[in-house]
Amino acid sequence: MTQEDVLERFMAKYRVAREKLAQARKRLKYAEESKGRIVALEMQAANQRGTTSAAAQEREAKAGAAYANWLDEVAGAVLEESQAWTEVNCLEKEWDSYRERAWNKRAEMKLY
Numbered sequence: 001m002t003q004e005d006v007l008e009r010f011m012a013k014y015r016v017a018r019e020k021l022a023q024a025r026k027r028l029k030y031a032e033e034s035k036g037r038i039v040a041l042e043m044q045a046a047n048q049r050g051t052t053s054a055a056a057q058e059r060e061a062k063a064g065a066a067y068a069n070w071l072d073e074v075a076g077a078v079l080e081e082s083q084a085w086t087e088v089n090c091l092e093k094e095w096d097s098y099r100e101r102a103w104n105k106r107a108e109m110k111l112y
Contacts, residue, residue, distance in 0.1 A: 006098065014091050021084040028077040031070070038070050 042061030043054070051057050061067060 003102070010091070010095055010098075014088070014095075017084065017088045017091055021081070021088050024077065024081040024084040028074070028081045031074045031077045035070060035074075038066050042066055 039058065039061045042064050043057040046057040046060040049060075051060055
């Protein structure tokens with residue numbers, strides 16, 4: 001296997017991993033940004049049920065099922081982003097290791 005083949009295989013895996021990371025970060029950002037919308041909608045619902053205080057509306061909103069679902073979504077997005085980042089990081093370390101081995105091999109060949 002030539003060095004170009006090794007490079008092309010690595011780059012294919014790396015592109016896929018970077019795309020996964022980008023998608024995971026996008027999902028996490030969307031999940032984080034949706035908190036305000038979810039709380040606002042739940043506060044409006046609490047207001048319609050007769051809760052007049054903003055603090056009480058917020059407490060009700062954060063105690064509701066929609067907020068719990070949001071927390072689960074954010075936790076899943078964080079986990080997905082972390083796994084994708086780890087995969088990219090491992091591929092980068094793998095590439096560094098390959099380059100170092102190749103460099104050492106070339107250095108050895110020059111000695112002989």
